[in-house]
Amino acid sequence: IYTLGIDVGSTASKCIMLKDGKEIVSKSLVSVGTGTSGPQRAIEEVLKNAGKTREDMDYTLATGYGRNSLEGIADKQMSELSCHAKGAFFLFPKVHTVIDIGGQDVKVLKIENGAMVNFQMNDKCAAGTGRFLDVMARVLEVNIEDLEKLSAESTKRIGISSTCTVFAESEVISQLAQGTDKRDIIAGIHRAIAGRVAGLVHRVGLVPDVVMTGGVAQNHGVVKALEEQLSCEIKTSPLTQYNGALGAALFAYQGALKHAKA
Amino acid sequence: IYTLGIDVGSTASKCIMLKDGKEIVSKSLVSVGTGTSGPQRAIEEVLKNAGKTREDMDYTLATGYGRNSLEGIADKQMSELSCHAKGAFFLFPKVHTVIDIGGQDVKVLKIENGAMVNFQMNDKCAAGTGRFLDVMARVLEVNIEDLEKLSAESTKRIGISSTCTVFAESEVISQLAQGTDKRDIIAGIHRAIAGRVAGLVHRVGLVPDVVMTGGVAQNHGVVKALEEQLSCEIKTSPLTQYNGALGAALFAYQGALKHAKA
Ligand code: SF4
Numbered sequence: 001i002y003t004l005g006i007d008v009g010s011t012a013s014k015c016i017m018l019k020d021g022k023e024i025v026s027k028s029l030v031s032v033g034t035g036t037s038g039p040q041r042a043i044e045e046v047l048k049n050a051g052k053t054r055e056d057m058d059y060t061l062a063t064g065y066g067r068n069s070l071e072g073i074a075d076k077q078m079s080e081l082s083c084h085a086k087g088a089f090f091l092f093p094k095v096h097t098v099i100d101i102g103g104q105d106v107k108v109l110k111i112e113n114g115a116m117v118n119f120q121m122n123d124k125c126a127a128g129t130g131r132f133l134d135v136m137a138r139v140l141e142v143n144i145e146d147l148e149k150l151s152a153e154s155t156k157r158i159g160i161s162s163t164c165t166v167f168a169e170s171e172v173i174s175q176l177a178q179g180t181d182k183r184d185i186i187a188g189i190h191r192a193i194a195g196r197v198a199g200l201v202h203r204v205g206l207v208p209d210v211v212m213t214g215g216v217a218q219n220h221g222v223v224k225a226l227e228e229q230l231s232c233e234i235k236t237s238p239l240t241q242y243n244g245a246l247g248a249a250l251f252a253y254q255g256a257l258k259h260a261k262a
Numbered sequence: 263i264y265t266l267g268i269d270v271g272s273t274a275s276k277c278i279m280l281k282d283g284k285e286i287v288s289k290s291l292v293s294v295g296t297g298t299s300g301p302q303r304a305i306e307e308v309l310k311n312a313g314k315t316r317e318d319m320d321y322t323l324a325t326g327y328g329r330n331s332l333e334g335i336a337d338k339q340m341s342e343l344s345c346h347a348k349g350a351f352f353l354f355p356k357v358h359t360v361i362d363i364g365g366q367d368v369k370v371l372k373i374e375n376g377a378m379v380n381f382q383m384n385d386k387c388a389a390g391t392g393r394f395l396d397v398m399a400r401v402l403e404v405n406i407e408d409l410e411k412l413s414a415e416s417t418k419r420i421g422i423s424s425t426c427t428v429f430a431e432s433e434v435i436s437q438l439a440q441g442t443d444k445r446d447i448i449a450g451i452h453r454a455i456a457g458r459v460a461g462l463v464h465r466v467g468l469v470p471d472v473v474m475t476g477g478v479a480q481n482h483g484v485v486k487a488l489e490e491q492l493s494c495e496i497k498t499s500p501l502t503q504y505n506g507a508l509g510a511a512l513f514a515y516q517g518a519l520k521h522a523k524a
Binding site (some may be wrong): 124125126131135162164165166167 | 366386387388393397424425426427428429
């Protein structure tokens with residue numbers, strides 16, 4: 001049985017193909033999300049990678065912010081909260097807290113026995129999200145991919161006291177004007193994000209194991225800053241960016257089984 | 263008796279000189295605030311306007327975000343909340359609600375018999391503040407002073423659904439890309455600010471008369487949008503920008519009287 005999970009986010013589209021609900025056959029990521037050709041291209045890519053066609057798929061499930069744009073293509077739509085819980089539990093069976101930092105939102109999920117029992121979400125504010133990092137990288141004139149490396153070279157602890165993207169941007173501009181080393185500023189930015197996200201984590205209640213997912217989890221500077229703030233180890237994997245899509249593909253497998261019986 | 267009130271804000275410095283605690287002799291406004299020469303220049307200007315010297319002043323009181331930078335110059339410092347309540351009550355004796363939108367914060371004060379009994383403040387988020395308007399004016403390439411006039415010419419109601427400055431900026435950029443008339447976008451921006459501020463007002467509880475103060479009160483496009491949202495008349499005056507400084511000068515008068523007795 002082959003199933004497809006598609007996560008249509010605000011800034012990226014991700015796809016996972018699963019065999020028999022346990023083996024990841026293929027994955028794809030296109031760096032544009034809802035309202036673009038991204039979801040379609042992600043599907044084409046995941047099929048091509050596996051040498052399969054849409055007809056070979058037994059069940060397709062869409063999740064994420066833009067999941068409703070895939071009506072007619074997906075057999076079912078499902079909330080990203082459920083899919084994130086499912087995906088994280090598959091990757092890390094001992095997970096109890098999932099911190100997902102996406103391009104435009106932050107979600108913290110509490111998980112018991114693989115199911116979500118509580119959550120907190122910040123989806124109306126750019127503070128602490130991938131967008132925050134985008135804004136800062138632009139002001140600092142560095143590539144977003146270089147933030148992790150640069151922050152690791154920081155030697156002086158400086159404070160970015162605002163968590164608001166707009167006010168933090170002003171702080172960064174004034175630090176630059178004062179001649180502060182960019183690497184120290186970047187480390188400060190990572191701590192600012194961590195501070196914001198930690199607030200959300202504490203509202204849900206921190207229970208290990210803690211898993212971090214979403215695009216920002218690829219930046220280990222943020223992960224480390226958050227570990228420091230939470231005094232707790234945080235697990236990530238290169239697959240965590242695909243966490244929502246993976247959960248969708250797992251739910252798709254359940255859908256395929258039900259469908260086969262009916 | 264001559265007293266001086268100085269309001270050192272985040273983006274402007276304002277000064278009021280009072281005679282006998284009731285007559286405004288002179289006022290000044292310099293468009294830079296704390297950490298600059300603005301406060302000093304505002305004081306020099308208010309004295310020059312009145313043909314007075316610092317020695318003629320019986321008592322000087324400082325308020326606002328940067329009030330502590332005036333130690334040595336002011337006889338006393340006082341919180342801007344108290345000064346705003348005092349100033350608004352002097353200008354509008356029937357006031358029960360003061361909405362102050364500053365360059366970097368929004369405050370809503372509930373007033374009974376001229377004293378503040380409750381308040382709500384948003385000082386960690388640029389949404390709904392003067393900064394929000396600055397960001398939008400920059401993206402739209404219009405002068406901040408022209409926003410009111412332009413919004414009055416709007417003919418089509420468009421929605422800016424985000425109140426977050428960062429996300430609203432993206433909406434404005436995409437509206438511009440779609441060719442939407444700038445005047446309609448500006449009216450939408452004013453409604454977005456009004457929506458944010460109205461939320462804060464409702465948390466305090468709306469009791470007329472409602473007075474709006476601070477720099478943004480000079481933009482009647484915002485005032486009208488807020489009147490619409492609150493279904494309630496809002497009073498302003500050209501003096502409301504000096505509201506904090508006025509309150510400070512009034513408290514300075516009390517200080518001078520006490521001082522004279524002692
Ligand atoms: S805190 Fe800053 S980033 Fe967050 S909603 Fe307010 S303006 Fe937006």
